[in-house]
Amino acid sequence: MIKPFHIHVPQADLDDLADRLARTRWPNEVADAGEDYGFPLKRLQELAEYWRTGYDWRAHEAKLNELPHFTTEIDGQNIHFVHVRSAKPDALALVLTHGWPGSFLEFLDVIEPLSKDFHLVIPSIPGFGFSGPTKERGWDIVRVAQAWAELMSRLGYERYGAQGGDFGSGISTALGAVAPDRVVGVHVNYLPTRPVPGVEVSEADEARLDNIRQLMANRPPYQALQALTPQTIGYALTDSPVGQLAWIAERFAQWTDQPVSDDRMLTNISLYWLTATAASSARLSRETPRANLPCPVPLGVAVFAHDITQSVRPLAERLYDIRHWSEFDRGGHFAAMEVPDLLAADVRAFFASRQAEASTGSSAVSVETV
Numbered sequence: 001m002i003k004p005f006h007i008h009v010p011q012a013d014l015d016d017l018a019d020r021l022a023r024t025r026w027p028n029e030v031a032d033a034g035e036d037y038g039f040p041l042k043r044l045q046e047l048a049e050y051w052r053t054g055y056d057w058r059a060h061e062a063k064l065n066e067l068p069h070f071t072t073e074i075d076g077q078n079i080h081f082v083h084v085r086s087a088k089p090d091a092l093a094l095v096l097t098h099g100w101p102g103s104f105l106e107f108l109d110v111i112e113p114l115s116k117d118f119h120l121v122i123p124s125i126p127g128f129g130f131s132g133p134t135k136e137r138g139w140d141i142v143r144v145a146q147a148w149a150e151l152m153s154r155l156g157y158e159r160y161g162a163q164g165g166d167f168g169s170g171i172s173t174a175l176g177a178v179a180p181d182r183v184v185g186v187h188v189n190y191l192p193t194r195p196v197p198g199v200e201v202s203e204a205d206e207a208r209l210d211n212i213r214q215l216m217a218n219r220p221p222y223q224a225l226q227a228l229t230p231q232t233i234g235y236a237l238t239d240s241p242v243g244q245l246a247w248i249a250e251r252f253a254q255w256t257d258q259p260v261s262d263d264r265m266l267t268n269i270s271l272y273w274l275t276a277t278a279a280s281s282a283r284l285s286r287e288t289p290r291a292n293l294p295c296p297v298p299l300g301v302a303v304f305a306h307d308i309t310q311s312v313r314p315l316a317e318r319l320y321d322i323r324h325w326s327e328f329d330r331g332g333h334f335a336a337m338e339v340p341d342l343l344a345a346d347v348r349a350f351f352a353s354r355q356a357e358a359s360t361g362s363s364a365v366s367v368e369t370v
Contacts, residue, residue, distance in 0.1 A: 083120070096120060109336065230279055260338060
């Protein structure tokens, strides 16, 4: 059963958040620390004070409730999603999937442009926000993809596309693997490519691989903690709003090229805090295997210059049926938030080519834009 859903956080939870922020026990910081030791104290104190005294959750809650929200139970788990139908009855459906530390909020700025041509289904990953918490083992990206396939079936979509970044990329390609007869194509804006000995690449691609090698050799601390001991870090993040704030705000500071407003970032962080899903969202890092399922459906890739890593096309083509490849000189890891115009245009271009191919029965030609 699919049920309409209305966001309303109890006032007691908002009062508790303000009280905890007011009673924060701050650590000291060495002089001129900058970012050498982690997220800067002054910046975090400014964000915490604004969260406590200036940020208005109720205003953002009201704005979010202008969207059509729903919930349904799949595989024993509550699933929250936004469902925006296009004015075009025969429009292709797209399922848009966020990553960590994002949420369905990532896609707010692409809903209007994309819904002109697509029916949009924007779920919250199990364990995240209003789809959380999870209560059992096994919620990896493949199981999430299977849930998405069931969700799209319940909504009556026989053929559809998928798009995502971060974990949303892995879930989208897994969806292509578990429902290849229904997924017409997958578009991603994050596609890690590991170095492969003996494969010749350009000098520019070699520089990208050097960056990937450095990341592989020096696993980020947040990633190691979430992949190894998500419950342990979950205690701190669920009990301390400033801990949750620092945990996610640091990712936004390091992974973005174009600024994301403090209000948008705090709405995203509030979603984690108010639903107490720090631990359950972190479990996705532990549950998900490092190797993805082979994805047999056509793939479109958007590479943003300031993402955590940049994909290397010759390596990606060894694993995927690449039909569309775009490179952009701006934008970071949160492309839908940072450069929604670029992402929406690229998604539209890729799926237009997929629909054209389906109507003519011809083979697609690789597309490259700059």
